[in-house]
Amino acid sequence: MKKSLSALCAVALAGTAAQAATVSVNDSSAPWLGYMNVFELPANGGAFLWGSGWGIADLNAVFDDGAGTVTMSPNTIGDPDPYWYQGGGAPGNAGNKLMEANMYQELNDGSLSGTNVNFSGEIKSNTFTSAHSATVFIRDYAADFSSFNETRVSADVGAFSIDLATDAGAGRVVQWGITVLGENVWFTDVAPFGSVVVSTVPAPGAMALLGLGGLAATRRRRNA
Numbered sequence: 001m002k003k004s005l006s007a008l009c010a011v012a013l014a015g016t017a018a019q020a021a022t023v024s025v026n027d028s029s030a031p032w033l034g035y036m037n038v039f040e041l042p043a044n045g046g047a048f049l050w051g052s053g054w055g056i057a058d059l060n061a062v063f064d065d066g067a068g069t070v071t072m073s074p075n076t077i078g079d080p081d082p083y084w085y086q087g088g089g090a091p092g093n094a095g096n097k098l099m100e101a102n103m104y105q106e107l108n109d110g111s112l113s114g115t116n117v118n119f120s121g122e123i124k125s126n127t128f129t130s131a132h133s134a135t136v137f138i139r140d141y142a143a144d145f146s147s148f149n150e151t152r153v154s155a156d157v158g159a160f161s162i163d164l165a166t167d168a169g170a171g172r173v174v175q176w177g178i179t180v181l182g183e184n185v186w187f188t189d190v191a192p193f194g195s196v197v198v199s200t201v202p203a204p205g206a207m208a209l210l211g212l213g214g215l216a217a218t219r220r221r222r223n224a
Contacts, residue, residue, distance in 0.1 A: 021112055023105070023138075023176050025070070025121040027200045028063035030105060032056050033175075036075070037100040041183065046098070059101040059180075060190075063200070069124060072178060073195040074132050074185040075099040084184060095183035104137075104177025112140075114168030119176040120161040122201075127194035132182030134196040138164040143171030152179075155196050 036059065037051040060073045077097075080089025087093045119138050126134060134155035141148040151164040155178065166174055178198060185193055 019115040020118070021115050022118045022120060024119070024202050025198055025200050026202055027065045027068070028070075029065075032061075033104055033106060034059045034061075035102045035104075037102070039098040039100070041096065041098055049097070054101070056103060059103050061101075061103050065200070068199055068201040069197050070200055071195050071197045072101065072103065072134065072180045073190055074180070074182055074193045075101055076187040076190060077184050078187070085186060089186055091186055091188045093186055095185055097184055099180075099182065099184050101180045102177060103179075104175045106173055106175040108173040110143075110171050112166055112174040113170070113172045114166060116163060116165050117174060117176070118161060118163050120159070122159050122199040123155045123157050124197040124199055126155055126157055126196045128180075128182070128196060129192070129194055131193055132180060135179050135181075136160055136162065137175075137177060137179060138162060139175045140164055140166040141173040141175070142167075142169065143173065145173070155198070 034054040034056050035051060036054045038049045040047045040049060060075055061070055062073075063070045077084045077089070077095075082088050082096065084096055085093045086096050117138055117140075119136065121136070123136075128134060135152050136155050137150060137152040139148050139150045149164065149167065151162045153160060153162055166172060178196070180196065182193070
């Protein structure tokens with residue numbers, strides 16, 4: 001195939017061993033980015049239509065810093081146009097698009113190029129029905145976003161830990177985060193479709209990665 005994720009990085013270099021970095025989930029103060037990909041429903045051919053940067057709130061991601069969690073629920077579109085909802089937006093009317101909401105953080109200065117990146121955290125709950133799915137990922141993009149490598153796993157309840165050996169090319173962009181995929185839902189109908197809740201408490205022993213302030217959101221190519 002990007003709930004602002006905060007980078008927490010423990011970097012180690014021993015002898016000639018490859019550099020390693022660990023990133024994790026953090027609270028709403030982290031430099032989160034959002035991107036939405038929009039597709040036709042599978043019944044209508046499933047074609048990719050367009051993608052663009054979105055605000056975190058528009059991804060239906062809600063932080064509870066007191067509880068140390070972020071919750072992502074199915075996407076809702078306020079526009080009742082039939083482009084978005086079958087028969088127009090109204091309670092009970094099914095969505096007319098497949099939405100891929102990506103909430104993520106990134107390092108775009110090449111500092112994670114040629115490293116082994118580990119993304120770890122905890123899924124507190126996942127109550128999505130079969131209409132939606134959630135995954136956690138690490139992506140390693142070429143500097144021009146023309147290609148990427150990816151590790152992705154289902155956001156199953158419990159601790160997760162995934163790894164990706166990034167390419168060593170100059171200017172590569174590394175992203176890590178959470179994706180929710182499924183049809184858009186009218187805002188009064190969200191609850192029965194479920195949600196995914198992720199802990200924003202940093203993993204024990206992780207070190208805050210310096211120099212994250214001021215990262216600029218750049219437009220993304222379609223995620224696979």
